[in-house]
Amino acid sequence: MLPQALLCLALAGASAPLLADTVWLKNGDRLTGKIKVFDGGKLVLATDYGGNIILDWKKVATLESDQQLLVKQDEYHGERAKALHKAEPGKVILANGETPKTVELASIEQIMKPKPLVEDFNWKGNIDLAMDYKRADTDTDDYDVDFKTKARHGRWRHNAEGEYNREVQDDEVTTDNWSAEYALDRFLDEHWFWQGRLAYKRDQVEDLVRQRSVGTGPGYQFWDDELGAFSVAALVNRSDYEFADGREENFYALGAKWDYNRYLIGKSVELFSNGEVGKPLSGVADYALDAEAGLRYKVTDWASLNIKAEKEMVSGAESDLDETRYSVGFGVGW
Incomplete structure (x- = not known):
């Protein structure tokens, strides 16, 4: 029995x-x-x-x-x-x-779910990859790699992002640049925070070959939850421009940053936009804009398809910059 x-x-x-x-x-x-x-x-x-x-x-x-x-x-x-x-x-x-x-x-x-070492540690981000190969009267190879990540613990939030763009037309490099940025937020209460950030961009093709920026200022988090987030920040920046002919321009500028994303249709679709617009306090340029907007469609919990538009502009400087890029690609997120 x-x-x-x-x-x-x-x-x-x-x-x-x-x-x-x-x-x-x-x-x-x-x-x-x-x-x-x-x-x-x-x-x-x-x-x-x-x-x-x-x-x-x-x-x-x-x-x-x-x-x-x-x-x-x-x-x-x-x-x-x-x-x-x-x-x-x-x-x-x-x-x-x-x-x-x-x-x-x-x-x-x-x-x-508590983490093993830091109980309220929250980390999220994504990496997007886009490639375009065209063989016609003009042969074009285009690559775009983008990453963005955030980590939050208590009153501190770490923000990091980077991008690499390269385009070749008939064996001639027409676009070749990369950029990186790190920002640290210290929350004063549920919504207000203070941000310090470092940014760098290197361009191998344009006249404006290097851009460096250090800034600090207050920010406001409108919301940050499972359905998306939206924050803005006002910064005072110290910027350094270096041109291909060896000239340098150093100046202070006022900047406004935004970071927005929103999930729709059961979190299967994400709308996003982020960027910064700045106004130099001296007369070296009228304004500068670096922004992107797009859409991601989640194929699985971690994989997505994306389409986005990027705009970079420096207006009023001795060597103006005006670039617009559109890309469709594949990404992973966590």
């Missing part, structure tokens, strides 16, 4: 469903899946029947999870819960050993 009992127990265990998180809604519906993140009033539940489902936090009655999750009741401090247990509507129980804690859902700012 004992072997038969053990066999029945093993079969029952094998046929039991895998543990899943459960969300109860105020209208009586119950959804199962895996809680990925809660931020900006939106709860993302990963399911095998509908992909990622985005729920309005105000519609959630209670929830439970067998995951270890970091629950934050303000912007900067969190409590690691070994599990979440169902409670009366409007509340949830944080299971922490012998002393479970019941909290109001309305008091929770974020829920995320």
Whole structure:
């Protein structure tokens, strides 16, 4: 009898469903899946029947999870819960050993999977690649590699981006440049931050061969959640221009930066735009613009197709610059 009992127990265990998180809604519906993140009033539940489902936090009655999750009741401090247990509507129980804690859902700012070393570390980014080969009266090879990433921990946010462009027409290089930028944000409260940034661009073809910029100034984060983000910053920059004939121009400028992205259609489509416009305080140029805008379509959770337009302009200088590029390519994101 004992072997038969053990066999029945093993079969029952094998046929039991895998543990899943459960969300109860105020209208009586119950959804199962895996809680990925809660931020900006939106709860993302990963399911095998509908992909990622985005729920309005105000519609959630209670929830439970067998995951270890970091629950934050303000912007900067969190409590690691070994599990979440169902409670009366409007509340949830944080299971922490012998002393479970019941909290109001309305008091929770974020829920995320804790990281091994830095609990509230959040890192995201993407790399886009575009290539174009044309064989006709004019043979053209065009390459464009773009990366952008952000990492957030507490009051600090790190921003890094870079780009490489190269175009060859009939064995003549018509575009060859690369750029890199790093910015560090220190948040003063939920929305306001102070930014310091470094930027560099090298061009092998244009008269303006080097651009260096160091800037600092205040910024404002309108929103930053699972459905997108939008921030602006006003900077005072020290810029250095170096031209192909050896001339140099050094000046201070006022700049305005923006960074926008928005997910649509269940996060399968992303609209994005970022850039900077600057006005020199001296008469070396009228203004400078460096911006891009585009769209990404997610093919999988990590792969996407993208189309974008880029504009770089320096107007009013001795050697004006005016470039517009359009590209279609493939990217990966995290």
